[in-house]
Amino acid sequence: LLETGMLFPRESSSREVKELNGLWNFRADKSPDRNQGFDRAWYKSRLVETGPVIDMPVPASYNDITQDPTLKDFIGWVWYEREVVVPARWITDEGTRVVIRVGSAHYYSIVWVNGVKVTEHNGGHLPFEAEIGTLIRKDPTQPCRITIAVNNTLTLETLPPGSIQHMDDSTQYPKGFFVQNTYFDFFNYAGIHRAVLLYTTPAAYVDDITVVTDFLDNTGLVNYKVSVQGATTATLKVTLMDKNGQCVASSTGPFGVLKVVDVNLWWPYLMHESPGYLYSMEVHLMAANERSTYEDVYTLAVGIRTVNVTSTQFLINKKPFYFHGVNKHEDSDIRGKGFDWSLIVKDFNLLKWMGANSFRTSHYPYAEEILQMCDRHGIVVIDECPGVGIKDIRSFRNVSLNHHLVVMDELVRRDKNHASVVMWSVANEPASEMPPAEYYFKTLIQHTKALDPTRAVTYVSNSHYARDKGAPYVDVICVNSYFSWYHDPGHLEVIPLQLNTQFENWYGKYQKPIIQSEYGADAVPGLHSDPPMMFTEEYQKVVLQSCHDVFDQKRKQYLIGELIWNFADFMTAQGITRVVGNKKGVFTRQRQPKVAAFILKERYWRLANETG
Numbered sequence: 001l002l003e004t005g006m007l008f009p010r011e012s013s014s015r016e017v018k019e020l021n022g023l024w025n026f027r028a029d030k031s032p033d034r035n036q037g038f039d040r041a042w043y044k045s046r047l048v049e050t051g052p053v054i055d056m057p058v059p060a061s062y063n064d065i066t067q068d069p070t071l072k073d074f075i076g077w078v079w080y081e082r083e084v085v086v087p088a089r090w091i092t093d094e095g096t097r098v099v100i101r102v103g104s105a106h107y108y109s110i111v112w113v114n115g116v117k118v119t120e121h122n123g124g125h126l127p128f129e130a131e132i133g134t135l136i137r138k139d140p141t142q143p144c145r146i147t148i149a150v151n152n153t154l155t156l157e158t159l160p161p162g163s164i165q166h167m168d169d170s171t172q173y174p175k176g177f178f179v180q181n182t183y184f185d186f187f188n189y190a191g192i193h194r195a196v197l198l199y200t201t202p203a204a205y206v207d208d209i210t211v212v213t214d215f216l217d218n219t220g221l222v223n224y225k226v227s228v229q230g231a232t233t234a235t236l237k238v239t240l241m242d243k244n245g246q247c248v249a250s251s252t253g254p255f256g257v258l259k260v261v262d263v264n265l266w267w268p269y270l271m272h273e274s275p276g277y278l279y280s281m282e283v284h285l286m287a288a289n290e291r292s293t294y295e296d297v298y299t300l301a302v303g304i305r306t307v308n309v310t311s312t313q314f315l316i317n318k319k320p321f322y323f324h325g326v327n328k329h330e331d332s333d334i335r336g337k338g339f340d341w342s343l344i345v346k347d348f349n350l351l352k353w354m355g356a357n358s359f360r361t362s363h364y365p366y367a368e369e370i371l372q373m374c375d376r377h378g379i380v381v382i383d384e385c386p387g388v389g390i391k392d393i394r395s396f397r398n399v400s401l402n403h404h405l406v407v408m409d410e411l412v413r414r415d416k417n418h419a420s421v422v423m424w425s426v427a428n429e430p431a432s433e434m435p436p437a438e439y440y441f442k443t444l445i446q447h448t449k450a451l452d453p454t455r456a457v458t459y460v461s462n463s464h465y466a467r468d469k470g471a472p473y474v475d476v477i478c479v480n481s482y483f484s485w486y487h488d489p490g491h492l493e494v495i496p497l498q499l500n501t502q503f504e505n506w507y508g509k510y511q512k513p514i515i516q517s518e519y520g521a522d523a524v525p526g527l528h529s530d531p532p533m534m535f536t537e538e539y540q541k542v543v544l545q546s547c548h549d550v551f552d553q554k555r556k557q558y559l560i561g562e563l564i565w566n567f568a569d570f571m572t573a574q575g576i577t578r579v580v581g582n583k584k585g586v587f588t589r590q591r592q593p594k595v596a597a598f599i600l601k602e603r604y605w606r607l608a609n610e611t612g
């Protein structure tokens with residue numbers, strides 16, 4: 001288990017945050033073995049001293065920033081560097097902890113400060129950090145130089161897995177030619193994808209907070225646990241404030257229960273007139289160690305709600321919840337998977353426009369700021385880890401499973417306090433029919449449930465219902481299917497029968513509620529035909545409508561949700577089935593609606609009115 005917390009960096013009366021977003025110096029190590037940066041210790045001096053550099057924005061994927069095709073598809077180490085002016089008071093005050101935090105970098109990262117390695121991290125999509133106070137105090141006259149090397153190579157031991165294939169036939173391929181194989185359907189964007197920042201805490205500080213909420217009649221219950229680091233003695237005061245800043249409950253000590261009379265529960269969007277109600281929990285630490293006394297303040301947003309699953313329903317606050325939403329990607333023109341507020345706010349406006357109440361973070365954890373938006377707007381989230389493309393039997397080996405378990409540790413540690421997150425997804429479309437899948441998914445799901453007994457756990461399957469080895473262990477069956485697309489292409493008439501059979505089979509065998517976690521069809525925007533043909537907007541529309549008819553019958557029984565694939569078009573690797581990316585979006589990659597978006601809009605608002 002992980003030893004420290006990973007609270008979102010927030011300013012408070014005791015904490016400061018300094019964002020390091022903007023332009024960094026950048027170089028891709030294009031040496032044949034991609035190892036020149038280490039051989040020549042590029043981290044030891046300024047990057048310009050060891051070779052040419054280019055400007056690279058942070059956060060952003062580096063792939064689409066330049067006109068250089070070798071950078072677009074680059075595999076290996078890239079190097080980022082910049083200097084930072086550290087406020088003098090951070091340096092002079094030895095009672096201040098200075099931490100560097102990387103929101104996410106894809107995939108393997110190493111961080112140096114003034115040439116000294118401070119941390120490394122295995123995996124994209126999740127944050128990592130290191131304390132650097134002692135280092136920058138060594139020579140306060142030096143600017144603080146931060147070097148981050150990032151390697152996007154995927155192997156059978158990474159999550160997602162991939163493999164490197166060398167082509168040695170010199171009559172067919174140039175010397176040294178190799179490709180990165182991946183087993184997922186999105187572009188392997190790389191670089192520093194989320195904010196890099198420095199933040200401070202006092203030397204004795206609030207390291208982690210865990211809240212679990214419940215309610216009884218109209219009294220809300222917030223079970224909390226606070227862990228403190230760096231203190232020999234600590235006193236804690238915990239105060240819960242409502243939206244108007246009025247204190248509604250308080251407590252002292254590292255754990256306890258806050259009771260909220262006349263509670264305002266956290267409700268999903270469209271289920272209540274004021275969805276996404278959040279209280280503010282202020283944790284105030286007064287601590288001391290051998291050196292001094294300290295005060296630390298951290299404020300956490302808390303939504304009070306419960307999650308339960310029966311054999312036919314998904315209950316939020318004991319009321320049936322029907323997921324009518326989308327699957328997304330972190331993906332857009334130019335910035336790739338780089339964090340972008342404008343895009344995020346636009347996407348939320350589109351979700352609300354179409355009446356979507358939920359999404360799955362297909363196929364990896366999204367930025368924390370996105371989950372905070374979901375908390376505030378009442379958008380329900382299925383939080384998926386990067387377990388996508390576990391197709392090769394060798395990916396079921398112990399080393400891979402151990403890494404997968406650690407990734408779940410990191411994901412739950414980061415996202416456990418979000419009211420919007422109601423279910424963890426440990427994988428997407430793994431080879432769950434293979435014999436080792438049973439032990440693998442049993443272990444993974446039990447581990448996740450032990451980390452968080454309060455949320456549902458699932459993975460998303462496209463296996464045969466009777467041969468799926470992990471389905472017995474999930475709380476909710478999530479099924480992806482593409483009738484009349486990957487199966488019986490062009491035959492829209494098979495949808496009612498095949499979809500109905502699919503539901504009856506899965507429910508008949510497992511008696512668990514089902515979410516149609518993907519369905520859809522590619523539509524190249526502007527392509528039209530009647531009668532509908534594949535790849536036209538009309539075909540996509542009819543696929544959706546035919547599926548919806550079946551969903552309408554099944555949602556009266558055990559179907560608890562439908563998530564369209566996909567919210568928007570997104571980039572993929574090049575291949576013969578992809579015309580500049582995947583076109584199953586109901587919006588284009590630039591977020592303009594196709595005909596399908598209007599079909600969903602009408603449907604989702606109708607469902608909202610019907611399901612209350």
Ligand code: GCB
Binds near residue numbers: 184429480565
């Ligand atoms: C799937 C995958 C998703 C793909 C989609 C497709 O089943 O889960 O990542 O993009 O199908 O369009 O093929």
